[in-house]
Amino acid sequence: MKIIVTGATGQVGSELQALSQEQDRHEYTFLSRADLDISDAAAVQQLFHQHSPDACINCAAYTAVDKAETEPEASYAINVKGVKHLAEACSEHQALFLHYSSDYVYHSENSRPIKESDPTTPQGIYAKHKLEGERAALQAYQRCIILRTSWVYSVFGHNFVKTMLKLGKDRAELSIVADQVGAPTYARDIATVSVSLLDKIQELQDPESIYGIYNFSNAGQTNWADFAKAIFDIKGITCQVKQTTTAAYGAPAPRPLWSVLSHDKLKAAFGIEPRHWQLSLEECLESL
């Protein structure tokens, strides 16, 4: 398959690049923001005409959750309009479209794993635009797979794991939020599952019923404070973790307190079971 990957220098995009060096099944074109700005409709069209891809994996996103509260236009241009441009181009070229969304679209108050069919009640600008982006994609084109994921980290880019490693070495104690529960998700696992899904869809005789929205996160659950402790334990860092609350931390954008995602739909459709977050964390930390 000829696969184009947008936003290729982000966490998931970089993991896809690393993965592609270990597999030679597909012909990839990795596009940074400088290569293709997805908010530019004409540039997207031109790029698709040039490459005629069989699939597009969209790793491009506006991910500055707090900044989105004061920059809604920038968030909208990328997370809604940009996604629409790609879905329309995929439709024109009959290419599979794989896109990522967020647990923030649910903003759930459940205490059981959230299903894809559960209500969406996004609270902040980023969350609202991620949901609008999903809808724009599905409205433009039926052959979309949208993976809603959570708490992404990687050896690449900026993320909680790398911040903890840096701060944990410098400080004796850190206050970390303990009332948000979810599953940290290794971007390498997102990259791996993404390629597996494209492979599996290609093998299906009649894939029409398989398109749509799926949750994907690592298995298990934790909170940010315990996640930090796990990072310190694995790395032998002695920094103490003091628990705090979301309200006391006071970030500009609202955060869901419950983000544990059900994987039942993914398992039923594709036979894929995500591995436990602790196993993925250990693997990531070995590389850091």
Ligand SMILES: NC(=O)c1ccc[n+]([C@@H]2O[C@H](COP(=O)([O-])OP(=O)(O)OC[C@H]3O[C@@H](n4cnc5c(N)ncnc54)[C@H](OP(=O)(O)O)[C@@H]3O)[C@@H](O)[C@H]2O)c1
């Ligand atoms: N990170 C998380 O915790 C998390 C949680 C749930 C869901 N997600 C979703 O998962 C997906 C991947 O996230 P990630 O963590 O890999 O994101 P990331 O590391 O922030 O990467 C996003 C990439 O998009 C690029 N980009 C931004 N605007 C662009 C534009 N107009 N055109 C083309 N590229 C553009 C960025 O380039 P520059 O850096 O050059 O701007 C960057 O390379 C996103 O859809 C995100 O919403 C992430």
